[in-house]
Amino acid sequence: MTSLMKKLVLATAVVAAPFMTAQTAAAEGEKYILVSHAPDSDSWWNTIKNGIALAGEQVGAEVEYRNPPTGDIADMARIIEQAAASQPDGIITTLADYDVLKGPIRAAVDQGIDVIIMNTGTPDQARELGALMYVGQPEYDAGFAAGQRAAGEGVTNFLCVNHAIQQPTVGERCRGYADGLGIDLGSAMMDSGTDPSEIKNKVLAYLSANPDVDGILTLGPVSADPTIAALKENGMAGAIHFGTFDLGEEIVKGIKDGTINWGIDQQPFLQAYMPVVILANWDRYGVLPGNNINSGPGFVTKDGLTKVEEFAGEFR
Amino acid sequence: MADTPQIDERIKEISPLRRALIRPELGGIVGTFAVFTLFALFAFDSGMFNSQGVMNWSIVSAQFMIIAVGACLLMIAGEFDLSVGSMIGFAGMMIAVFGVVLAWPMWIAIIITFVICCALGALNGWIVVRTGLPSFIVTLAFLFILRGFTIYIPQTIERKTIIGGIRDAAEGDWLAPIFGGKIGQPIFQWLGDIGVIGVFERGTRAGQPVVDGIPMLIVWAIVLIIFGHILLTRTRFGNWIFASGGDAEAARNSGVPVNKVKILMFMFTAFCATVLAVCQVMEFGSAGADRGLLKEFEAIIAVVIGGALLTGGYGSVIGAALGALIFGVVQQGLFFAGVESSLFRVFLGVILLFAVILNTYIRRIITGER
Amino acid sequence: MSASQNATPPIIQMKGIEKHFGSVIALAGVSVDVFAGECHCLLGDNGAGKSTFIKTMSGVHKPTAGEIIFEGKPLDFADPRDAITAGIATVHQHLAMIPLMSVSRNFFMGNEPVKKVAGLTFFDHDYANRVTMEEMRKMGINLRGPDQAVGTLSGGERQTVAIARAVHFGAKVLILDEPTSALGVRQTSNVLATIDKVRKQGIAVVFITHNVRHALAVGDRFTVLNRGKTLGTAKRGEITPEELQDLMAGGQELAQLEGSLGGTV
Numbered sequence: 001m002t003s004l005m006k007k008l009v010l011a012t013a014v015v016a017a018p019f020m021t022a023q024t025a026a027a028e029g030e031k032y033i034l035v036s037h038a039p040d041s042d043s044w045w046n047t048i049k050n051g052i053a054l055a056g057e058q059v060g061a062e063v064e065y066r067n068p069p070t071g072d073i074a075d076m077a078r079i080i081e082q083a084a085a086s087q088p089d090g091i092i093t094t095l096a097d098y099d100v101l102k103g104p105i106r107a108a109v110d111q112g113i114d115v116i117i118m119n120t121g122t123p124d125q126a127r128e129l130g131a132l133m134y135v136g137q138p139e140y141d142a143g144f145a146a147g148q149r150a151a152g153e154g155v156t157n158f159l160c161v162n163h164a165i166q167q168p169t170v171g172e173r174c175r176g177y178a179d180g181l182g183i184d185l186g187s188a189m190m191d192s193g194t195d196p197s198e199i200k201n202k203v204l205a206y207l208s209a210n211p212d213v214d215g216i217l218t219l220g221p222v223s224a225d226p227t228i229a230a231l232k233e234n235g236m237a238g239a240i241h242f243g244t245f246d247l248g249e250e251i252v253k254g255i256k257d258g259t260i261n262w263g264i265d266q267q268p269f270l271q272a273y274m275p276v277v278i279l280a281n282w283d284r285y286g287v288l289p290g291n292n293i294n295s296g297p298g299f300v301t302k303d304g305l306t307k308v309e310e311f312a313g314e315f316r
Numbered sequence: 317m318a319d320t321p322q323i324d325e326r327i328k329e330i331s332p333l334r335r336a337l338i339r340p341e342l343g344g345i346v347g348t349f350a351v352f353t354l355f356a357l358f359a360f361d362s363g364m365f366n367s368q369g370v371m372n373w374s375i376v377s378a379q380f381m382i383i384a385v386g387a388c389l390l391m392i393a394g395e396f397d398l399s400v401g402s403m404i405g406f407a408g409m410m411i412a413v414f415g416v417v418l419a420w421p422m423w424i425a426i427i428i429t430f431v432i433c434c435a436l437g438a439l440n441g442w443i444v445v446r447t448g449l450p451s452f453i454v455t456l457a458f459l460f461i462l463r464g465f466t467i468y469i470p471q472t473i474e475r476k477t478i479i480g481g482i483r484d485a486a487e488g489d490w491l492a493p494i495f496g497g498k499i500g501q502p503i504f505q506w507l508g509d510i511g512v513i514g515v516f517e518r519g520t521r522a523g524q525p526v527v528d529g530i531p532m533l534i535v536w537a538i539v540l541i542i543f544g545h546i547l548l549t550r551t552r553f554g555n556w557i558f559a560s561g562g563d564a565e566a567a568r569n570s571g572v573p574v575n576k577v578k579i580l581m582f583m584f585t586a587f588c589a590t591v592l593a594v595c596q597v598m599e600f601g602s603a604g605a606d607r608g609l610l611k612e613f614e615a616i617i618a619v620v621i622g623g624a625l626l627t628g629g630y631g632s633v634i635g636a637a638l639g640a641l642i643f644g645v646v647q648q649g650l651f652f653a654g655v656e657s658s659l660f661r662v663f664l665g666v667i668l669l670f671a672v673i674l675n676t677y678i679r680r681i682i683t684g685e686r
Numbered sequence: 687m688s689a690s691q692n693a694t695p696p697i698i699q700m701k702g703i704e705k706h707f708g709s710v711i712a713l714a715g716v717s718v719d720v721f722a723g724e725c726h727c728l729l730g731d732n733g734a735g736k737s738t739f740i741k742t743m744s745g746v747h748k749p750t751a752g753e754i755i756f757e758g759k760p761l762d763f764a765d766p767r768d769a770i771t772a773g774i775a776t777v778h779q780h781l782a783m784i785p786l787m788s789v790s791r792n793f794f795m796g797n798e799p800v801k802k803v804a805g806l807t808f809f810d811h812d813y814a815n816r817v818t819m820e821e822m823r824k825m826g827i828n829l830r831g832p833d834q835a836v837g838t839l840s841g842g843e844r845q846t847v848a849i850a851r852a853v854h855f856g857a858k859v860l861i862l863d864e865p866t867s868a869l870g871v872r873q874t875s876n877v878l879a880t881i882d883k884v885r886k887q888g889i890a891v892v893f894i895t896h897n898v899r900h901a902l903a904v905g906d907r908f909t910v911l912n913r914g915k916t917l918g919t920a921k922r923g924e925i926t927p928e929e930l931q932d933l934m935a936g937g938q939e940l941a942q943l944e945g946s947l948g949g950t951v
Contacts, residue, residue: 040658066651069660070610074596078376082648085368099480099602110519111526130519165467166606168476191467550808552798555787559795562784569778571767571796629786683786684838 030061030089030283032276035079037096037120037167039071043313044220044246044268048119050314051272052092059280061089073097077104084108090279092272095121095129096169105129114282116275119268120169123292132288135274137266137296143173145297146217146243146264147180153261155181155215155241158188159206163199163223165191170219173245177217192223199226204234215241221248228254247300249312255302265308266296269315338682340623340631343675344638347621347667351642355649364652367513367527377644378537379592380618381637385537385544386581386588387615388636392548393581394561394628395444395451397437399458400589400615404608406462407433407593409470412479412603415486422482423491430590436462437586441579451582459612467605483601495536495591496598498529533595537637540588544633557581561628617664618643621671623678630679642667695758697722697890698743698774698859703752705738712738714914715752720859725881725891727901730911731934736894739911740861743892744776745769757858775852776861783844785837789829790818792836793851821850825880842873846880853884860884861892866900878904898930910934 034052038045049065056063066083068075073096081104083091091108095101095117102125109115109130117126117134126134150158158181160174171189178185190206192199203226207213216231218224224244228251231237237259244251245264254260274293282288300308308316355364363369383400390397407429414425440458444451470479486492508515508525516522548554559567560574567574589608597603622639624631646667650660696719705713713735720726730736741747743754745763754761756772763769766776783792794814801810815832822829825846836844845865852860862881866874881904885891895901901908908925910917910933917933 040661064654072606072609072611073604074600074607077600078372078648079651081375082369082372082651085366085372086363086652097478097600097602097604099478099483100600100604103600106519107516107521107526110516110521111514112517165471166477166604168478171476191471550811552800552807552809555791555795555798555809558787558791559784562786566778566784567795569766569776571770625786629784682838683835 030280031064031086032056032061032090032092032279033064033066033083033086033088034118034272034275035076035083035091035093036065036067037071037073037076037094038067040067040069042071044248046313047268047315048272051269052276054315055273055276055280059277061276061280063276064088073100077101080104080108084111084113088113089283090114090116090275092116092118092275092279094119095125096167098125102129105131114279116279118271118275119266126292132282133278134292135271135278135295137271137294139169139172140176142245142264142266142297143176143178144180145176146173146245147177147182149180149262149299150177150215150217150241150243151181153241156183157210157212158183158215158217159203159210159213160185160189161192161199161203161216161218161223161227162189163192163194163219173219174217181215194222196226196229199223200230200233203227203230207234207236207240213240215243218242218244220244220246221251224248224254224260225250228259231259247308247312247316252305252309252312255300256305258302261301263300264296265298265300265316267298267316268295270295338678340675340678340682341635341638342623342678343671344622344632344635344642346674347642347671348638348645351645351649351667355645355653359649359653362652362654364649367507367525369652371527373645373648374534375531376648377641378531378534379596380614380640380643381537382533382540382588382592382595383585383611383615384618384622384636384640385540385633386585387612388619388622388624388631388633389544389548389557390581390585391616391619391624391626392561392628392631393557393578394564395441395578395581396455396616397440397582397585398452398455398612399436399440399462400585401608401611401613402459402462402466403433403436403586403589404593404596404611405466405603405605406436407590408597408603408607409466409479409605411594411597412482413469413473416479416481417473419485422486422489426491426495426594429594430587433586433590433593434583437583438579440586441582444582445575445578455612463605466607470603470605477605478602480602482597482603486598492598493532495532495594497532499532499535501529504528531595531599533592533599536591536595540591541633541637548633553577558629561630563629614643617668620675621668623671623675625679630683639671642671694721696720697757699753699755700739700743701753701755703739703742703754704750705735705742705747706750712914713742713749716911716914716916718909718916718919720890720892722858722890723885723888724906725885725893725904727905727908728892728894728911729896729898729901729908729930729934731896734911734934735914736896736911737863740776740863740892740894743769743859744774744861773856773858774861775855775857775859776863777845777848777852777865778863783836783848786835788833788835789822789839789847790814790832792847793818793821793854797855817854821854822847825850825883826876840873841869842876845869845877849877849880849884853887853889857889859890859892861894863894864896865893866895866897874900896934898927898934901930902927 036045036048052063052065066079068079077100080093080101084107091113093105093115105115106129115131117131119136121134122138123134160177162171162174164170174189175185190202192202216227218227231240242260243262244260247263247265251260251263255263278289387397387400410429410432411425414420414428415422440455443454467477470477504525504527507513514526516524516526548557556572556577559572560577564574618639619636620626621642622632622635624636646663647660650663699719701717703713703716716739728736738747742749745766745768799810799813800807818832819829827843827846865877869877878900881891881893893905906922907919908930909919
């Protein structure tokens with residue numbers, strides 16, 4: 001992780017340096033808009049906001065973050081249409097629902113606005129829509145990788161705590177995980193809701209009803225934090241295999257004290273930072289990386305927590 | 317009392333101009349004016365007032381209008397429906413289940429969805445009038461029940477929470493375009509050709525105008541507003557709506573079928589939610605379990621901005637439509653103006669507060685409430 | 687007065703009405719008859735059974751025992767609608783009007799006039815407004831306009847609108863439930879004047895009140911209710927305010943008063 005961070009800083013310096021010296025020469029002040037599907041309450045996206053802000057500052061572009069306040073994807077489609085109408089130089093957007101968003105995104109592309117798909121979506125869908133590229137962690141693949149790793153660590157029967165059942169892409173993680181383990185998903189995916197105490201009690205109930213469960217997968221801090229509390233309460237902390245998606249303060253603590261075996265970091269910072277830098281370079285010099293960028297999965301274990309701890313919630 | 321003649325004198329003082337101004341919609345009219353002035357000043361060259369921008373906030377406002385018309389009439393009849401948002405998600409999912417999973421012809425899927433949703437609205441209303449429970453509680457229950465089914469049904473039969481392919485399934489259907497189609501394409505093509513509105517620069521639609529027609533969503537909004545306004549102000553049923561919400565007991569004493577009125581208004585609210593849902597799934601081609609989240613509050617907010625009284629008996633469909641317009645324009649306009657999007661709620665709260673204060677003041681003048 | 691009453695039978699007769707709510711006997715045999723064109727005052731203290739009695743008369747309650755004879759025929763009301771259709775209208779103390787609605791909308795509430803335009807049925811506002819203004823003028827109230835909200839009217843004016851409405855829609859018997867109880871002096875006199883106008887149109891008015899002076903101002907006959915029973919009916923001029931007051935207060939001096947009431951108990 002440390003090395004990756006170093007590389008990142010180096011890359012940042014390399015990318016940013018020309019702008020700093022050639023600030024007056026280059027066509028500056030481009031406007032990029034990042035549109036996400038996350039409701040206001042989702043604190044995970046704070047890292048994304050910081051990521052675009054930092055990138056915008058470094059390359060000298062104007063960046064904006066927009067999202068549907070309630071997380072309604074149909075509202076998000078309107079926001080993309082609105083973003084296109086305000087004629088920015090580029091739009092960075094998640095692709096939370098291909099059917100809903102393909103129309104507005106393609107319309108933006110056809111108007112001559114550069115689009116990069118980040119976070120949710122797949123490289124294929126990005127290509128289909130005429131987007132420049134995809135930056136993110138393919139959900140199914142990440143789940144599959146996690147499943148394979150868990151299988152190697154001895155998991156045979158698992159529980160997947162899904163706090164975002166209405167978001168199909170998130171559920172893909174569970175499916176990938178099951179396939180990676182080589183077992184059927186069956187009823188192992190739990191619709192936990194988002195209330196911490198509810199999640200905790202549901203997990204406790206499930207584990208006492210299914211004593212043969214030896215692995216848990218949570219899909220983010222929302223489900224991971226109460227699950228940690230549940231395991232500490234029933235004494236299974238450290239005894240049961242526990243993997244989670246995404247990082248957060250509690251997750252980092254859990255990894256440190258051994259409750260959590262590993263966290264899968266999709267490195268959201270990169271998902272926000274890279275598209276801004278890439279769009280700026282494309283607009284200014286016409287250069288573009290030749291491939292999609294996988295920002296994750298990065299497995300975070302007990303070793304390599306220092307940087308994570310330092311920047312948790314800010315850039316990590 | 318000795319103050320009777322004084323009251324008469326005060327009433328006579330009101331000038332014709334003031335009388336023309338003092339109407340339930342005044343708050344909405346003032347708000348609309350203020351909002352447009354504000355954005356014209358701060359976001360004029362942001363694209364908000366080009367063809368695409370206008371279409372953008374018009375569509376968003378039209379969405380609010382459709383559900384606001386239903387919520388408005390129901391609120392005037394003295395009841396709430398908190399299940400509107402869930403109903404939107406549920407109706408969309410029903411279309412997908414019937415039209416895509418079961419592969420029935422789309423027009424049958426649409427009609428059956430309307431029947432089911434209106435029946436659910438009637439059930440809502442029937443429980444409210446039968447038990448005498450506050451509609452707030454009953455429809456809150458339906459908020460959860462319907463949302464639960466909207467997640468459970470596709471999860472069970474398709475193992476996912478979004479069902480796509482609706483647009484393909486609706487291909488060639490006679491009823492679907494009434495919800496998902498557009499009208500006036502030739503006019504917009506002509507406007508694009510002569511350069512009044514922008515055209516696509518590249519891709520398969522190069523040369524076509526960026527706004528290629530008026531979506532049926534907007535047509536539905538206008539039709540429902542006109543229908544609702546006439547129903548409320550020009551028919552005897554409209555009088556019953558006012559009476560039921562103003563004082564159900566007094567209305568019953570005068571022979572108004574209050575229960576029937578309330579149940580019908582619950583059904584109409586469900587109908588409006590279903591119209592929005594069908595328009596949405598026909599446009600986007602998929603139904604998702606998270607559609608319509610919190611839309612019930614947005615509808616109520618639009619209605620209240622439009623001058624309706626939260627406790628019923630007073631309000632205006634035109635006012636509610638203006639409230640929806642204000643809501644839509646502010647929501648999208650803040651993006652255009654480049655205001656940090658998390659401040660949207662702050663603006664919304666401020667507008668709501670001002671609108672309610674102004675509306676209360678106007679209402680007191682009209683109705684002599686103290 | 688008495689001559690005409692003898693010539694025409696009463697428009698409505700309540701004979702030995704009893705009403706029990708579970709173990710509570712609200713009315714224990716009440717008999718009242720009302721003639722067209724008279725104002726029959728029903729007096730009683732709180733809890734005397736006045737409300738139960740008028741609710742029975744207006745079809746809200748079914749009597750446990752007893753008989754209602756309306757225009758010579760026994761009546762059995764299924765609900766208040768029946769009573770309204772038959773011509774028995776009740777103006778309730780508080781529930782008469784909806785303050786948020788305009789006078790003309792209130793006036794025609796439940797009986798809206800309609801007109802057909804292109805096959806569709808619409809509320810005939812022109813007709814409603816015209817009639818409302820006319821009827822109000824007849825009752826001596828000058829409205830700012832038919833669209834004026836009832837909430838801007840005084841309490842007395844609201845009662846008058848409600849009375850005018852009942853009369854306009856063909857009430858033969860008008861039951862007024864404490865129309866003056868919450869009003870000031872001037873408004874009370876307006877309402878009493880309205881009652882007088884209505885009576886002169888040949889309508890039977892049942893005026894429920896516990897204010898003896900109000901009753902004596904317009905009443906032709908007076909019946910006192912106490913603890914679910916009638917204590918007697920007296921004609922105008924046959925009873926003093928003090929006697930009425932005493933009767934309402936409990937009838938302790940019943941025996942003494944029986945004589946002065948003319949044996950009508």
